[in-house]
Amino acid sequence: MSSRLQILVVTIFLSSLGIAVALYKGLALGIPFTPNETTSIYRLGAKISFKAKDEPIKISLAIPSNQNGIKILSQETASQGYGYNIATTEQGQRAEWTKRESTGQQSIFYSVDVVMDKNHHVKIPDELPSDKTEENLDEWDSQTRDAAEALLAEVHSHSADDYSFTAELLKRVNEEKSSQLLSLFKTKDSYNLEKIVYKLLRYKGIHVRIVNAITLEGNRQNMNLKPYLEVYDGKNWQLFSLKKGKVIKPKKLFIWQRGGVSLLDSFGTENAKVKFSISQRLVPIKEMVLEDSLAKKSMIIDLSLFALPTSEQNAFRHILLIPIGALVVVFMRIIIGLRTSGTFMPILLALAFMETKLVTGLILFVSIVGMGLIIRSYLSHLNLLLVARISSVVIVVIGIMSIFSIVSYKLGINEALTITFFPMIILAWTIERMSILWEEEGAKEVYMQGGGSLLVAVLAYFAMSNELVGYLSFNFSELLLVVLSIIILIGRYSGYRLFELIRFNPVKEF
Amino acid sequence: MFGFQFISPRQLREKGILGMNRRNIHYIGCHNDRKNFPLVDNKLKTKQIAQQAGIAVPAMIATIKNQSEIKHFEEMIKGINGFVIKPAHGSAGKGILVIVGREGNNFIKPNGEKLTLKDIQKDISGILSGLYSLGGKYDVAMIESLVEFDPIFDNYSYEGVPDIRVVVYRGFPTMAMLRCSTKESDGKANLHQGAVGVGINLATGKPINAVQHNRAVSIHPDTGYDFSKLKIPHWEKLLPLAASCYDITQLGYLGVDIVLDKNLGPLILELNARPGLAIQIANREGSVPRFELIDKQAMNLSVEERVQFSVENFGQ
Numbered sequence: 001m002s003s004r005l006q007i008l009v010v011t012i013f014l015s016s017l018g019i020a021v022a023l024y025k026g027l028a029l030g031i032p033f034t035p036n037e038t039t040s041i042y043r044l045g046a047k048i049s050f051k052a053k054d055e056p057i058k059i060s061l062a063i064p065s066n067q068n069g070i071k072i073l074s075q076e077t078a079s080q081g082y083g084y085n086i087a088t089t090e091q092g093q094r095a096e097w098t099k100r101e102s103t104g105q106q107s108i109f110y111s112v113d114v115v116m117d118k119n120h121h122v123k124i125p126d127e128l129p130s131d132k133t134e135e136n137l138d139e140w141d142s143q144t145r146d147a148a149e150a151l152l153a154e155v156h157s158h159s160a161d162d163y164s165f166t167a168e169l170l171k172r173v174n175e176e177k178s179s180q181l182l183s184l185f186k187t188k189d190s191y192n193l194e195k196i197v198y199k200l201l202r203y204k205g206i207h208v209r210i211v212n213a214i215t216l217e218g219n220r221q222n223m224n225l226k227p228y229l230e231v232y233d234g235k236n237w238q239l240f241s242l243k244k245g246k247v248i249k250p251k252k253l254f255i256w257q258r259g260g261v262s263l264l265d266s267f268g269t270e271n272a273k274v275k276f277s278i279s280q281r282l283v284p285i286k287e288m289v290l291e292d293s294l295a296k297k298s299m300i301i302d303l304s305l306f307a308l309p310t311s312e313q314n315a316f317r318h319i320l321l322i323p324i325g326a327l328v329v330v331f332m333r334i335i336i337g338l339r340t341s342g343t344f345m346p347i348l349l350a351l352a353f354m355e356t357k358l359v360t361g362l363i364l365f366v367s368i369v370g371m372g373l374i375i376r377s378y379l380s381h382l383n384l385l386l387v388a389r390i391s392s393v394v395i396v397v398i399g400i401m402s403i404f405s406i407v408s409y410k411l412g413i414n415e416a417l418t419i420t421f422f423p424m425i426i427l428a429w430t431i432e433r434m435s436i437l438w439e440e441e442g443a444k445e446v447y448m449q450g451g452g453s454l455l456v457a458v459l460a461y462f463a464m465s466n467e468l469v470g471y472l473s474f475n476f477s478e479l480l481l482v483v484l485s486i487i488i489l490i491g492r493y494s495g496y497r498l499f500e501l502i503r504f505n506p507v508k509e510f
Numbered sequence: 511m512f513g514f515q516f517i518s519p520r521q522l523r524e525k526g527i528l529g530m531n532r533r534n535i536h537y538i539g540c541h542n543d544r545k546n547f548p549l550v551d552n553k554l555k556t557k558q559i560a561q562q563a564g565i566a567v568p569a570m571i572a573t574i575k576n577q578s579e580i581k582h583f584e585e586m587i588k589g590i591n592g593f594v595i596k597p598a599h600g601s602a603g604k605g606i607l608v609i610v611g612r613e614g615n616n617f618i619k620p621n622g623e624k625l626t627l628k629d630i631q632k633d634i635s636g637i638l639s640g641l642y643s644l645g646g647k648y649d650v651a652m653i654e655s656l657v658e659f660d661p662i663f664d665n666y667s668y669e670g671v672p673d674i675r676v677v678v679y680r681g682f683p684t685m686a687m688l689r690c691s692t693k694e695s696d697g698k699a700n701l702h703q704g705a706v707g708v709g710i711n712l713a714t715g716k717p718i719n720a721v722q723h724n725r726a727v728s729i730h731p732d733t734g735y736d737f738s739k740l741k742i743p744h745w746e747k748l749l750p751l752a753a754s755c756y757d758i759t760q761l762g763y764l765g766v767d768i769v770l771d772k773n774l775g776p777l778i779l780e781l782n783a784r785p786g787l788a789i790q791i792a793n794r795e796g797s798v799p800r801f802e803l804i805d806k807q808a809m810n811l812s813v814e815e816r817v818q819f820s821v822e823n824f825g826q
């Protein structure tokens with residue numbers, strides 16, 4: 001294989017591997033491609049309050065489970081001195097609190113943290129109705145019963161199937177006229193609207209169940225779950241709102257309890273009631289996805305930098321920026337043709353600038369190197385051997401840095417304290433190289449190379465301190481394979497450098 | 511843009527100008543085997559292999575390899591008035607000490623400055639400790655006999671050493687340039703420091719064009735002499751000398767630096783495995799078409815056949 005073809009194959013392989021892994025992490029695992037993408041986590045709290053009656057207490061609360069597009073991240077309970085466990089029943093999970101004896105007003109807290117996908121909507125699981133109980137209207141007096149029968153007959157004649165029957169019935173009970181009828185029911189019993197409609201539908205043999213839901217929105221306290229109805233027409237389930245009728249693809253609706261007998265059961269208590277609260281907080285999507293993926297042992301995450309301890313992760317945040325700096329250096333040297341003093345000195349300089357901030361860093365760098373050069377020019381009179389000379393320069397640089405720090409601190413310029421972030425050895429070598437350059441090639445070459453190095457360092461600093469670049473290089477570090485293949489490609493660039501177009505300008509006249 | 515004049519890459523390609531990247535990838539990278547680099551980077555080795563092959567070089571007086579030999583320096587130069595001390599690993603003329611004569615116990619530099627034996631011994635000690643070598647490795651000091659420069663160049667050089675750079679590609683002389691030091695270049699023959707480069711016709715040894723800082727000049731800026739009147743003597747000996755350096759180094763892209771001695775004729779001063787690009791401007795021609803023509807030639811030709819080919823084809 002010719003080397004040209006090899007390079008093509010290698011770069012295509014590397015960059016497609018990098019992009020594929022990044023896409024998998026982004027699309028399948030849901031790590032966002034840009035920093036600071038946030039999502040809402042909703043904390044849904046249930047506060048059960050009751051009065052204990054000096055006898056064994058047992059509280060049972062229906063609790064929610066994962067549903068389409070909404071994930072339960074965690075659940076917790078605060079119940080001083082109560083035994084707590086979760087029971088799985090036919091109608092879903094229930095949390096149970098028990099205590100041998102207690103007196104007075106008691107409160108139990110239960111909460112879940114949920115998070116909602118962008119493309120979430122309520123999807124009713126494909127299951128057969130389990131509600132087989134027969135309902136009759138026997139408990140009502142004849143007047144109420146007649147009214148109900150009349151209403152059902154009216155609705156029946158205005159509907160075609162179970163869905164339209166339900167919709168029509170809901171419409172009528174919400175109308176003013178039948179509201180009066182409804183008040184008739186209400187005065188007899190403490191029935192809620194959903195229970196009456198449920199009873200009427202079951203009486204007509206329609207499969208229906210009550211769901212209790214909460215809308216994921218805002219921060220609210222002391223509220224009740226909102227009842228909805230789900231009707232089965234023999235094939236599918238359909239959600240109905242008591243006020244608005246049929247609801248198609250409802251959004252932001254979190255089903256707390258589906259079917260089932262009661263939301264809250266209690267024994268050995270008086271006045272037991274449950275009130276709900278919702279609070280919303282914003283969290284970075286990335287953290288959430290990572291926690292989730294790490295918990296699930298997703299291999300690609302588990303074998304990545306995210307599995308490292310935080311301090312090492314932070315070290316890698318810096319290390320992974322070096323390839324970006326290298327890309328800038330490679331580009332500036334090979335494509336533009338800028339000369340720098342020391343191949344990778346600009347990258348280390350850029351890393352230091354990231355700690356000191358740009359302007360402070362530039363001032364500090366120029367002043368250290370400037371002073372270093374003056375002292376180095378004296379050292380060169382002493383005619384020292386190289387190793388001894390460099391070592392002396394290192395010590396001089398450390399001295400300059402210390403004096404700089406002390407003086408600036410006393411003057412109240414705290415920015416200058418970041419001077420310690422400059423790599424001393426690199427500074428010493430820079431001074432050494434510049435001073436040799438000065439002696440051999442003259443001051444012009446020092447300005448050229450020094451200026452070139454600083455320019456590349458500043459450009460690398462801008463590239464490396466870019467928030468998106470920093471975010472991608474750490475969180476999608478496989479994209480560095482793309483950087484690698486770009487560098488390999490530039491490494492085979494045999495065209496003219498930009499500066500050569502100036503240098504060879506006289507060729508125009510040939 | 512920014513007050514600079516740009517030439518389009520297409521125009522450069524049409525003129526066959528070799529750029530830095532292409533030189534590094536296609537010429538140095540493909541034709542210069544890394545393992546042969548020490549042959550040219552170490553001047554002592556260059557001299558040894560050149561002498562073995564019978565190639566003319568300035569005569570070697572002695573070498574000093576360690577500090578203890580320095581005290582024998584005086585014996586080494588007994589009876590020799592002019593000599594040159596240089597570090598084997600130096601580059602671009604660094605660390606070279608030229609002594610043109612003696613006066614009692616003192617040694618005289620070309621600018622008239624007098625040095626004592628102690629001064630010279632200190633300089634040699636500096637060379638050995640790696641003061642001038644890349645990366646500061648320990649070095650060897652070479653003592654060579656002084657080249658008596660052909661007076662023909664006296665009018666075309668300010669202070670320094672005029673030399674002729676021949677680029678030899680796969681054994682074929684490809685381009686030649688006379689490098690004249692100026693006041694600005696501080697007596698050095700490096701073009702980017704302000705020396706004048708004079709392109710030389712390979713067939714005749716006559717000048718084509720002179721440039722300083724990439725701009726055409728017709729007279730030497732310090733001496734005022736007209737370059738067009740120049741003709742390089744011994745030209746017929748010079749090209750075979752340059753071409754034969756390929757056979758001893760096996761470097762396909764080679765720069766050969768030659769000086770002219772009044773009595774000995776052309777001598778190889780230095781070899782360079784990374785010759786620069788300015789020679790193209792001095793010759794008013796790109797080197798790529800010449801390289802491509804050479805690529806089509808058989809590789810088993812003798813030195814004479816190769817020189818013959820170059821003279822016929824690159825004689826403009």
